[in-house]
Amino acid sequence: xxxxxxxxxxxxxxxxxALALSACVTFVSYELISNTLFRERERAAVRATYFDxxxxxxxLTGRPKVGDLLQSLDIGADRYVLLSWxxxxxxxxxxxxxxxxxxxxxxxxxxTGEAGAQRIRRDGEAAxxxxxxxxxxxxxxxxxxxxxxxxxxxxxxxxxxxxAIMVSAGGAAVGWYVxxxxxxxxxxxxxxxxxxxxxxxxxxLDPDAEPELGRLTASFNHMADELSRRLQRxxxxxADVSHELRSPLQTLAAAVSVLNRRRDSLDExxxxxxxxxxxEVARFQSLVDDLLELARSDQPVHREPADIGLLAGRVLRxxxxxxxxxxxxxxxxxxxxxxxxxxxxxxxxxxxxxxxYGGGPVAVRVGPGFLExxxxxxxxxxxxxxxxxxxxxxxxxxxxxxxxxxxGLGLAIVAExxxxxxxRIVLLDRPGxxxxxxxxxxxx
Amino acid sequence: xxxxxLIEDDDRIRLSLAMAxxxxxxxxxxxxxxxxxxELQRKQPADAVLVDLMLPGMxxxxxxxxxxxxxxxxxxxxxARDDTHDIVAGLEAGADDYVVKxxxxxxxxxxxxxxxxxxxxxxxxTPAMTVLTFGxxxxxPEAGEVRLHGEPVAVTRTEFRLLCELAEHPGQVLSRQQLxxxxxxxxxxxxxxxxxxxxxxxxKIEDNTGRPRHLVTVRGLGYKLQP
Numbered sequence: 001x002x003x004x005x006x007x008x009x010x011x012x013x014x015x016x017x018a019l020a021l022s023a024c025v026t027f028v029s030y031e032l033i034s035n036t037l038f039r040e041r042e043r044a045a046v047r048a049t050y051f052d053x054x055x056x057x058x059x060l061t062g063r064p065k066v067g068d069l070l071q072s073l074d075i076g077a078d079r080y081v082l083l084s085w086x087x088x089x090x091x092x093x094x095x096x097x098x099x100x101x102x103x104x105x106x107x108x109x110x111x112t113g114e115a116g117a118q119r120i121r122r123d124g125e126a127a128x129x130x131x132x133x134x135x136x137x138x139x140x141x142x143x144x145x146x147x148x149x150x151x152x153x154x155x156x157x158x159x160x161x162x163x164a165i166m167v168s169a170g171g172a173a174v175g176w177y178v179x180x181x182x183x184x185x186x187x188x189x190x191x192x193x194x195x196x197x198x199x200x201x202x203x204x205l206d207p208d209a210e211p212e213l214g215r216l217t218a219s220f221n222h223m224a225d226e227l228s229r230r231l232q233r234x235x236x237x238x239a240d241v242s243h244e245l246r247s248p249l250q251t252l253a254a255a256v257s258v259l260n261r262r263r264d265s266l267d268e269x270x271x272x273x274x275x276x277x278x279x280e281v282a283r284f285q286s287l288v289d290d291l292l293e294l295a296r297s298d299q300p301v302h303r304e305p306a307d308i309g310l311l312a313g314r315v316l317r318x319x320x321x322x323x324x325x326x327x328x329x330x331x332x333x334x335x336x337x338x339x340x341x342x343x344x345x346x347x348x349x350x351x352x353x354x355x356x357y358g359g360g361p362v363a364v365r366v367g368p369g370f371l372e373x374x375x376x377x378x379x380x381x382x383x384x385x386x387x388x389x390x391x392x393x394x395x396x397x398x399x400x401x402x403x404x405x406x407x408g409l410g411l412a413i414v415a416e417x418x419x420x421x422x423x424r425i426v427l428l429d430r431p432g433x434x435x436x437x438x439x440x441x442x443x444x
Numbered sequence: 445x446x447x448x449x450l451i452e453d454d455d456r457i458r459l460s461l462a463m464a465x466x467x468x469x470x471x472x473x474x475x476x477x478x479x480x481x482x483e484l485q486r487k488q489p490a491d492a493v494l495v496d497l498m499l500p501g502m503x504x505x506x507x508x509x510x511x512x513x514x515x516x517x518x519x520x521x522x523x524a525r526d527d528t529h530d531i532v533a534g535l536e537a538g539a540d541d542y543v544v545k546x547x548x549x550x551x552x553x554x555x556x557x558x559x560x561x562x563x564x565x566x567x568x569x570t571p572a573m574t575v576l577t578f579g580x581x582x583x584x585p586e587a588g589e590v591r592l593h594g595e596p597v598a599v600t601r602t603e604f605r606l607l608c609e610l611a612e613h614p615g616q617v618l619s620r621q622q623l624x625x626x627x628x629x630x631x632x633x634x635x636x637x638x639x640x641x642x643x644x645x646x647x648k649i650e651d652n653t654g655r656p657r658h659l660v661t662v663r664g665l666g667y668k669l670q671p
Binding site: 261 | 454456457460461463464467498522524525526527544545546547548549550631632664
């Protein structure tokens with residue numbers, strides 16, 4: 001499983017922390033509030049019951065009508081009174097068997113002459129039963145409904161829960177926001193790194209922007225310096241090699257041309273030797289050119305509009321191949337936005353490859369976003385396919401006429417040019433036999 | 445017989461190139477330094493100059509610049525350096541063409557012939573017949589003359605050929621490849637050659653090179669000359 005991102009993790013931690021904290025606070029405050037409220041309510045109820053009990057106590061002397069006596073009490077809607085007197089239960093409303101609401105334990109307690117109170121549930125609501133023994137064997141009970149209080153507390157719990165959820169969501173949001181700020185310098189690093197990857201070697205980070213990231217900034221800038229120094233050194237090396245190899249080649253080329261001109265006056269063996277030298281000088285020259293091309297292939301492409309059909313035609317013409325090999329797929333745009341020199345070289349190398357190893361090209365196709373070269377050869381054997389685009393890999397020459405074989409770098413250069421254009425080179429089978437090289441060049 | 449001045453510090457290259465050029469029918473004056481070359485060109489002007497860029501003492505760029513002060517002789521840079529920077533700098537100094545070592549002698553001879561043809565076309569100075577006028581710019585192809593606001597402008601032979609090519613197709617866009625094949629006789633060539641020569645021409649015939657009035661670039665197509 002992929003690990004969640006840093007921002008997600010930090011936000012989740014913030015959210016969980018906020019939730020835990022707010023849940024604690026909520027729970028404690030709910031408990032405090034509810035206990036206080038209940039205790040307050042109970043105290044009030046007990047006080048009221050004692051007051052009523054005094055009234056009843058006074059009324060029970062003589063021969064009272066107990067019902068009237070109970071009726072005379074001034075009670076609200078949420079109180080219910082009962083009187084147990086001489087084994088009988090009396091209430092304000094006739095026939096209500098409310099004594100069942102009074103727990104037996106409280107009755108027993110009251111029978112011993114002790115006052116007491118107990119919380120019960122009645123009709124699904126919390127209620128408080130207060131027992132106060134009055135004169136004789138009588139016990140006065142009051143049942144006080146706590147439903148209202150319970151509903152208030154329910155609302156409070158709801159509000160507190162909502163607050164807890166909001167606080168944890170707020171925590172997550174803060175985490176997200178904070179990480180964005182905390183990660184902003186890293187975003188700058190990422191941007192700078194991708195700038196360097198794209199070839200902008202002058203990209204550096206401002207060492208004063210983020211003091212906390214001083215070390216990162218310093219290492220990053222050091223790395224960038226080192227990279228740019230190394231690249232410069234490589235480029236200088238390529239330029240030096242180029243100069244050092246090309247100068248003697250110039251002498252060789254000129255001297256060979258002087259010799260070649262006098263070939264007729266040389267004896268047969270010398271003339272053959274001069275021919276060999278001339279061929280090898282030419283090959284050495286292409287090798288140097290190809291090596292330098294590869295050494296520089298990481299440089300960014302220089303894109304400009306190019307008439308690709310014209311370019312392909314020229315590639316064929318330069319090699320003395322018939323122009324009717326060129327096929328343009330209908331719907332192909334005329335102008336492509338490519339590095340003309342490199343595409344021309346890549347296509348030229350593919351055509352040369354077909355001539356050298358594929359029995360000659362049978363078609364050069366230009367289609368939307370791709371160039372294809374089909375050859376008449378036997379196709380590429382499976383074991384060579386994975387290495388065919390490597391450097392210094394040569395196929396068995398199907399046709400060895402002309403001046404020696406290639407440098408073994410042609411297809412590697414094609415692959416590099418394709419990659420420089422964000423494209424690729426693919427080896428396919430031509431229907432009917434032979435190989436088909438397809439150079440894919442996406443439009444920017 | 446036409447004479448070629450070869451300025452090349454590498455003894456072996458100088459010797460072999462001189463021999464090979466003589467085989468191609470040129471009289472070759474070969475020297476090792478820019479100073480000697482300039483001196484020799486003053487005393488005994490050659491029809492074309494081949495110059496290396498990396499020379500001891502005065503380098504090739506400076507040599508071309510000094511040569512250009514007094515001389516419109518065709519100059520070809522023959523250098524082992526092939527990065528864009530050097531090519532453009534060499535052309536901007538005033539060279540007409542740039543070839544990278546190792547160059548085949550036949551190719552070099554072909555380049556020299558193309559440049560000399562250009563030179564001769566411009567020099568075939570029968571009295572001024574045609575005047576091509578583009579606003580305040582006047583071109584007399586037969587006389588080899590360019591005038592801006594009536595004042596003569598010193599242009600090299602290649603610049604002149606380029607200007608004439610554009611002037612003969614007024615208002616028509618010529619692509620870089622077309623100009624390369626018509627002016628330099630290149631089948632395929634380096635388009636920077638055209639761009640740098642256009643830049644050099646603009647310095648001479650435009651009042652504001654940043655916003656050219658006569659020699660304008662048509663993006664993606666090429667160049668055209670307009671009044």
